[in-house]
Amino acid sequence: MPVSKLVGARIKRREDPALIRGLGQYVDDVRLPEMLHVAVLRSPHAHAKIKSIDAAAARQHPGVVAVVTGEELRDQIATLPTTADNPTLRIPKHHVLAVDKVCYVGEGVAAVVAEDRYAARDALDLIQMEYEPLPVVTDPEKALAAGSPVIHSEWPDNMAFRWEHKQGDVDKAFKQAHRIVKQRLVHQRLAPIAIETRGVVARYLAPEQQLTVWSATQIPHLLKTHLSQMLKLPENLVRVIAPDVGGGFGSKLNVYAEEALLGYLALKLNRPVKWSEERRENMQATIHGRGQVGDVEAAVKKDGTILGLRYKVVADIGAYHQLFTPAIPPFTGLMLSGCYKIPTISIEVIAAFTNKMSTDAYRGAGRPEATYVIERLMDRIAQELKIDPVKLRKTNFPAAKEFPFKTATGLAYDSGNYQLALNRALKLAGYEKLRREQKRMRSRGRYLGIGLSTYVEICAMGPGFWEYGKVEVDADGKVKVCSGASPHGQGQKTSFAQIVADQLSVPLKDIEVVHGDTAAVAKGIGTFGSRATAVGGIAVYQAAEKVREKARELASHLLEVDADDLVFSDGRFGVKGVPRKALTIQQIAQQAQTAKNLPEGMEPGLSADSTFEPANFTFPFGTHICVVEVEPQTGNVEVRKYVAVDDCGKVINPLLVDGQVQGGIVQGVGQALYEGVVYDENGQLVTGSLMDYALPRAADLPRLQLARTETPSPVNPLGLKGIGEAGTIGSTPAVVSAVVDALAPFGVTHIDMPLTPQKIWTLCQGKKAASGGHR
Amino acid sequence: MMEAVAKKRVSLRINGVEQAYEVEPRLLLVDLLRDVVGLTGTHVGCDTSICGACTVMLNGAAVKSCTVLAVQAQGGDVLTIEGLANGDRLHPIQEAFWECHGLQCGFCTPGMILSAHQLLIRNPKPTENEIRHALDGNLCRCTGYQHIVDAVQYAAKRMREKPKTRRRS
Numbered sequence: 001m002p003v004s005k006l007v008g009a010r011i012k013r014r015e016d017p018a019l020i021r022g023l024g025q026y027v028d029d030v031r032l033p034e035m036l037h038v039a040v041l042r043s044p045h046a047h048a049k050i051k052s053i054d055a056a057a058a059r060q061h062p063g064v065v066a067v068v069t070g071e072e073l074r075d076q077i078a079t080l081p082t083t084a085d086n087p088t089l090r091i092p093k094h095h096v097l098a099v100d101k102v103c104y105v106g107e108g109v110a111a112v113v114a115e116d117r118y119a120a121r122d123a124l125d126l127i128q129m130e131y132e133p134l135p136v137v138t139d140p141e142k143a144l145a146a147g148s149p150v151i152h153s154e155w156p157d158n159m160a161f162r163w164e165h166k167q168g169d170v171d172k173a174f175k176q177a178h179r180i181v182k183q184r185l186v187h188q189r190l191a192p193i194a195i196e197t198r199g200v201v202a203r204y205l206a207p208e209q210q211l212t213v214w215s216a217t218q219i220p221h222l223l224k225t226h227l228s229q230m231l232k233l234p235e236n237l238v239r240v241i242a243p244d245v246g247g248g249f250g251s252k253l254n255v256y257a258e259e260a261l262l263g264y265l266a267l268k269l270n271r272p273v274k275w276s277e278e279r280r281e282n283m284q285a286t287i288h289g290r291g292q293v294g295d296v297e298a299a300v301k302k303d304g305t306i307l308g309l310r311y312k313v314v315a316d317i318g319a320y321h322q323l324f325t326p327a328i329p330p331f332t333g334l335m336l337s338g339c340y341k342i343p344t345i346s347i348e349v350i351a352a353f354t355n356k357m358s359t360d361a362y363r364g365a366g367r368p369e370a371t372y373v374i375e376r377l378m379d380r381i382a383q384e385l386k387i388d389p390v391k392l393r394k395t396n397f398p399a400a401k402e403f404p405f406k407t408a409t410g411l412a413y414d415s416g417n418y419q420l421a422l423n424r425a426l427k428l429a430g431y432e433k434l435r436r437e438q439k440r441m442r443s444r445g446r447y448l449g450i451g452l453s454t455y456v457e458i459c460a461m462g463p464g465f466w467e468y469g470k471v472e473v474d475a476d477g478k479v480k481v482c483s484g485a486s487p488h489g490q491g492q493k494t495s496f497a498q499i500v501a502d503q504l505s506v507p508l509k510d511i512e513v514v515h516g517d518t519a520a521v522a523k524g525i526g527t528f529g530s531r532a533t534a535v536g537g538i539a540v541y542q543a544a545e546k547v548r549e550k551a552r553e554l555a556s557h558l559l560e561v562d563a564d565d566l567v568f569s570d571g572r573f574g575v576k577g578v579p580r581k582a583l584t585i586q587q588i589a590q591q592a593q594t595a596k597n598l599p600e601g602m603e604p605g606l607s608a609d610s611t612f613e614p615a616n617f618t619f620p621f622g623t624h625i626c627v628v629e630v631e632p633q634t635g636n637v638e639v640r641k642y643v644a645v646d647d648c649g650k651v652i653n654p655l656l657v658d659g660q661v662q663g664g665i666v667q668g669v670g671q672a673l674y675e676g677v678v679y680d681e682n683g684q685l686v687t688g689s690l691m692d693y694a695l696p697r698a699a700d701l702p703r704l705q706l707a708r709t710e711t712p713s714p715v716n717p718l719g720l721k722g723i724g725e726a727g728t729i730g731s732t733p734a735v736v737s738a739v740v741d742a743l744a745p746f747g748v749t750h751i752d753m754p755l756t757p758q759k760i761w762t763l764c765q766g767k768k769a770a771s772g773g774h775r
Numbered sequence: 776m777m778e779a780v781a782k783k784r785v786s787l788r789i790n791g792v793e794q795a796y797e798v799e800p801r802l803l804l805v806d807l808l809r810d811v812v813g814l815t816g817t818h819v820g821c822d823t824s825i826c827g828a829c830t831v832m833l834n835g836a837a838v839k840s841c842t843v844l845a846v847q848a849q850g851g852d853v854l855t856i857e858g859l860a861n862g863d864r865l866h867p868i869q870e871a872f873w874e875c876h877g878l879q880c881g882f883c884t885p886g887m888i889l890s891a892h893q894l895l896i897r898n899p900k901p902t903e904n905e906i907r908h909a910l911d912g913n914l915c916r917c918t919g920y921q922h923i924v925d926a927v928q929y930a931a932k933r934m935r936e937k938p939k940t941r942r943r944s
Contacts, residue, residue: 012874012876013873013876016878017873019884020869020872020873020884020888021816021857022814022816022885023816024816024882025815026815026818026882028809028815028818028819029815117806118801193916194880194882195826195828195883195914195915196820244880244881245880246818246882246883247879247916247917279820279821279823280822488880489879489880489881489917491879658922659876659918662921662922663879663916663918665919689825690823690826697911697914697920698908698910698913698915698920698923699907699910701907703903703921704919704921
């Protein structure tokens with residue numbers, strides 16, 4: 001690699017000038033002539049038979065163009081896709097609009113198309129639905145118990161799939177243990193809540209037979225493939241555009257009913273159609289995250305060394321599988337041993353159908369759950385053995401020289417130095433001083449808590465998921481970069497330009513990065529799993545490298561020297577020892593374009609593309625320390641300090657990495673303290689708006705203190721690991737452990753998230769704090 | 776509400792330009808701005824005036840335009856994100872959001888900038904705590920707010936320094 005100039009620099013984003021002026025183009029901003037508006041009627045029942053639908057009055061309503069129901073669409077649009085190769089997987093038919101029965105509140109039953117948004121909404125109220133309610137089950141453990149109502153009658157029970165993994169003699173480890181430490185842990189359901197809800201616009205051009213779908217999606221190319229299958233159209237006549245997308249966090253990593261519905265309606269009506277999701281619909285019918293409840297137990301030696309781990313977890317799937325639903329719970333299993341040497345392990349995942357919206361990938365997707373299990377367990381072990389949580393972790397870390405480190409779950413962690421990140425964080429937080437302050441405060445009846453999380457996560461998805469990049473130098477020397485990654489706030493228009501600018505020695509301002517349009521980018525997968533830079537960035541890097549090598553070959557031909565005698569620096573290929581004999585990359589591009597004098601066999605133009613599929617995942621890691629003060633009288637938790645030392649390998653743009661870490665941490669704090677999707681026993685969504693679902697606000701947090709260690713990954717040529725999800729993964733156990741630590745004098749050993757004031761206040765009631773001074 | 780309702784005339788100034796429209800009385804200000812006027816920089820995030828993505832200035836105060844009827848803005852003066860810059864010259868708050876990486880997906884940004892605008896009119900030298908509380912009605916899911924707070928501090932500083940710069944030049 002040549003000497004870097006821009007990679008590693010804090011470069012301001014090139015995405016921003018339009019966005020800060022209000023000139024972004026999100027799906028709801030797309031306006032087409034003759035465009036109609038779609039509204040979806042959703043089930044108010046969690047489980048019910050559809051007895052009848054009468055849409056006559058709605059069809060008569062002024063401005064209404066069409067009303068469609070599930071019965072009409074069942075043979076026109078294929079069922080929604082899901083992906084997993086698990087042989088135990090049961091896949092219920094998931095129609096675009098419900099047929100015969102509904103299985104969760106918010107499931108679409110009919111759609112109105114009208115001349116304007118208000119008319120479409122009005123007409124929804126005129127559709128007469130007759131339902132016959134069926135028994136409801138919302139608790140995943142109850143759903144698996146004998147006698148539970150069965151949601152999908154094709155099968156005898158609500159089991160959606162099983163996944164198991166066992167390594168080593170776990171039973172023997174538990175027999176030999178000095179102590180067995182157990183904990184039950186609940187990962188509440190969360191709503192991803194991108195501030196932009198979902199939205200779709202579809203247009204069919206009859207003469208060209210081309211369907212164009214604008215969608216707030218993280219995966220335009222995957223969506224194109226699925227839409228072509230669902231709508232039975234040739235893929236080369238489907239185009240998907242992800243314009244500016246207002247956040248995703250996994251919630252737009254999917255193929256949703258409305259995307260196919262709008263495509264169908266555009267074709268059928270031969271007019272453009274638009275659907276903009278309301279927030280209430282978003283809470284009901286956009287995927288949720290997490291939703292797991294499990295029992296973990298560890299076999300430990302007297303010094304805290306872990307001999308074995310058992311985990312049995314029930315995953316709450318919801319009523320149907322969405323695109324990656326079945327892939328998420330096994331991720332929890334794979335990452336369960338965290339950053340520790342655990343020789344024997346047994347994991348059993350059982351997934352249950354419930355009368356709720358589907359769970360699927362939400363920022364972290366399985367890793368926050370795994371990290372929470374192992375980190376909370378480490379703290380429980382530390383409590384029971386009366387070992388400092390820091391010492392316990394160091395006892396079980398693999399040493400830096402043991403990498404690549406093989407885990408009992410079958411992964412090979414690429415590189416790591418867990419001690420280094422932990423020590424940095426302890427120093428930054430002033431750990432020993434904090435412990436002394438805690439002691440002093442307790443003696444005065446104030447409760448400070450210090451929580452620690454040392455995490456490792458799995459990124460750069462990964463083997464099986466390639467990404468595509470193309471670099472093209474025009475005759476005027478300007479560069480176009482195309483990427484199959486589809487960022488939606490992460491800033492790759494900036495970081496990819498930095499990579500290419502270094503490779504080709506071209507100024508940043510001359511580089512344009514294009515993504516999110518299947519007509520402009522030949523192929524791609526998308527942005528999720530912290531892969532856009534560590535996989536997509538490498539594809540772009542490789543394409544730029546190819547362009548540089550082609551330029552070298554052409555320069556050698558034009559300058560009539562051996563390619564080995566050329567030096568590339570400052571954007572010029574010069575002849576060694578003859579500094580004046582040189583060609584700039586722009587001059588070469590022009591020669592390549594005019595193609596009057598090319599070496600034999602060389603094609604015109606200066607461009608190249610590349611795909612990259614990593615041989616292994618990457619494993620970023622780090623230490624988060626959270627300090628809280630808890631007020632037992634009110635149950636209030638104040639986050640006083642938050643220190644994060646993250647290691648995401650090499651960094652392209654530290655400004656963007658900081659942004660990712662900060663955003664992720666605050667989402668994790670949200671899970672720990674405030675957020676939770678709540679359904680009542682009838683399957684009604686209690687948290688159906690942002691008035692009921694609490695998100696972190698600016699005033700809830702102190703200034704976060706961030707630092708980094710840098711352990712390059714050997715998996716890709718730039719040493720990148722990925723940083724999109726780390727904050728969400730490292731933070732929840734740090735926050736929860738801090739609160740539990742604060743309440744240790746009250747005999748509290750664990751509290752399930754979210755740690756609401758009510759929960760904490762209730763726990764402290766009637767309990768007298770043990771005399772201050774010791775942990 | 777199913778029958779056609781007589782439309783009302785609403786006259787207002789939007790980003791300095793006098794405008795008049797015939798609208799349904801139930802039309803929300805945000806829908807007027809986005810669907811009728813075509814100013815799509817103002818966004819809708821929650822429909823219940825929690826998230827603040829739809830924040831605009833109405834008669835000098837930041838309001839959530841998803842819970843204001845267009846007819847309530849009759850005779851009013853509306854400033855949206857599109858009207859904040861002076862031609863090609865960005866407003867110092869816009870510049871600050873760019874400089875400090877105060878946005879990621881950008882969807883909450885217009886509302887966030889206008890809330891910050893109101894704060895800095897009322898309090899040109901806010902503390903970090905005051906900034907955090909002033910932005911409490913605007914949700915951001917991407918940034919964790921820290922870079923937004925940095926941006927408001929940066930803008931406040933620049934806006935205080937600006938008169939001096941002008942004197943020098």
